[in-house]
Amino acid sequence: MNRRTKIVVLGATLLLTAGLTGAAASAPASPPKPREGAALTGTAKLHRSAGDDITFSFDAHLAAGDKADPMRATGTFEWSHYLRGDGAWAKAKVDCLVTGGKVAVVSGIVTDSDLPGAKGTRVGVTVHDLGHRDRLGYSWATTEDLGPKDLPKCVSSAPFEKVEKGTGDFTVVPWQPDF
Template sequence: MNRRTKITVLGAALLLSTAAAPSATASDGERRTAAPRAAAEPKPREGAALTGTAKLHRVAGDDITFSFDAHLAAADKADPMKATGTFEWSHYLDGDGAWAKAKVDCLVTGGKVAVVSGIVTDSDLPGAKGTRVGVTVHDLGRHDRLGYSWATTEDLGPKDLPKCVSSAPFEKVKKGTGDFTVVPWQPDF
């Protein structure tokens, strides 16, 4: 037998013995039960969620950013007021502006639309802390839209704004920045 043939036969023998090795170490019964155990426990789906960050499109060049990390646990899906998380936004033009962060107190989603509200916990805008605000997001892929409860007021609006109240999503997200994701709410009623 020539040298090239001997090397080929030896290589094939090594591959075959390596492939057969796992079957020698685990019985068929052990292999069959290992795989289903890992797949038997899928992660439960959230009751609802709104996540992501985007900048709004403004012709004047305003730098407006909204970020969301709002979740309703599967166990709480009957009560959207048990939602948790935060959302924040900032609005600057020519170096002037403000930012704020809110703690989520309600999240309702339907299809690709979410309405989230929360109490402002931190901000550099005078008088903003303690105010409830609401934001609406329409998750349209690359063309997301957004609205907010203070759209028709000069400030963040009334301190007695009800939970999960906002405006229609009238603002357009700046091209290339939208990555909002809405997990639809599916209550059991």
């Protein structure tokens, strides 16, 4: 094949490819899945210089259709705290989730625990999603136990605790209510 023929064939191939690519790009795409109304997911260990083994895990979601009511959130969160073999764990059913930017406040009722008297107590946790430098706070920060039985939904403390380096993988989906 001579040079001129090769150039014509190459040019035609490029034009045909560009036309097909343009047609594919303009083809209707499937509708995007609606974004969640809000979410808090992930696990991290807290940093304590005394060597405490403290872990928090979240799987909390607010459906797109429920974004006007953060008390329709679903999911669970759990935590454990041990030091030299002593400690406890607990799991809570989510009853409220509010997020703003990279901060989330979630509350729930303790459904299972090996801590005496914990079941049935409402607790709240705050997470600040900073990549691998996440921070966390909890409603019982200033009490000797899990706090008052009448704690309101979506109440917690500022995220004052630092997660252990390399363990922070919390993800916060910001709440965007329609008002």
